[in-house]
Amino acid sequence: MHSSRLKDWAPFSFLIACAISTLLLLSSSSCSSTTRSVVVPPQVEGAHYVGNQKCEDCHAEITRQFPGSVHSRFFKEDESYHGVSGCESCHGAGSKHIQAGGGKNVFIHNPGKDPQPCLECHQEKHAEFSLPQHHPVLEGQMNCVDCHDPHGRDIFKQPGGLGLARQDQQCAQCHREQTRSFVFVHEGMQDGCTTCHQPHGSIHDKMLTQRDSNLCLRCHSQMQFDPSQVLVGKVDHSAFLSMGTCWTAGCHTAVHGSMVNPRLLY
Template sequence: MAPPQIAGAVFIGSGTCTACHADQAQFFDSSSHALLQDEGDPAKFIGCESCHGPGSMHLASFGQVGAIVNPRRSPETCFQCHLDKHGEFHLPNTHPVLTGKVSCADCHDPHRGDAVIAGGTQLASANDTCLECHAAQQGPFVFEHEAVREGCVTCHSHHGSVNPKMLRAANHTLCLQCHFQEQTVDGRLKIGGREHTAYVSRGTCWTTGCHEATHGSQVDSTLRF
């Protein structure tokens, strides 16, 4: 995709940016977005200015606000490449990125490390990102829900979802992705060795008066309350 444009500005290259923005440049080579860099003349068009637009007016005005594109203030720059996320933010339940209450950069660091915090040894840090806002779900709890330890994204679609609370599924099928056992009687549902057929017909596992403490409980090992 083409870099954002600024009327009257020309590209000056990432090397010029580092003179003032040393903090952002220090670890940029370790970042996912460093893959946008290139050698030689194309570097003027691939690098910092891929996201921030041509920097000549920003340089000439000694950093004047408005003379450069700041993706933290507008997600449209991010959507130039991340088209799928643009679509997800138009689903019924999302983080309020399009209304400006939350920025992509609140969760993703474009200048350092892996901008996509998920998977492998990074699961803990992914949860830390969520818990900066969702502190009530942090615990510690006497009785943990193992899925929380595995990652918030186990249950939640973090950019957007058709389901309430940005859940990956709307009903008990979400829970059954983990809490499932082989069924031996047709038409009957057992979970944890206990009959659940009537329970799941009433609604979701967390709205039928059963497992309402979905993130963890201080008093009940089955996370009822």
């Protein structure tokens, strides 16, 4: 941890202390109940929890890779945790689905069509989706699984089990114009789209992480021995910075790459 930021740990130290105290307090006064759980699975009327093992009978191709997935970090095999972790925490209680012989959306929820089960736990993402600029997930035009694989190894990549997923593949399936080949490509594309964009939601147009030249200067190192001089490349940009953001002030407008200009001016 960076020394300048040690003071930043104070708030969450307090938070940890509060959390542990609350937990201890509650543990001494409450009793366990199957009607109370920290995860609220989608409701399937009349169904009860059956556990992952039952799901494996038909969905082995998913359950056998699940121990390698990000969501397995929350999975407990203990029967008392059925519905709190594992398949049914996202898909709902499975007994009626099994009784009906399975089938797509037959007495089972598919978070691929409805993001609500995902947002039950990922509340901070729900908050981001409510910002002015966002992907239309809450509006029902997109779903979490358009970009994420909830069962696979790397949740930030395309579905496909344990492998063969590539950086920014999920963005490229819609944003072809930005991810196409260029004669002169912006090196920043090698670092991935999320270096500059906040995909769930942002207060900034184009879902940018920052809105001014600070975004660019993080990587385009400036040599400022003389405070009045800011070198980007070997060009003093000090007079340009005041004109606006690097890509809005009429200069580097081809931010993803250019077909004709090596300095990405257009």
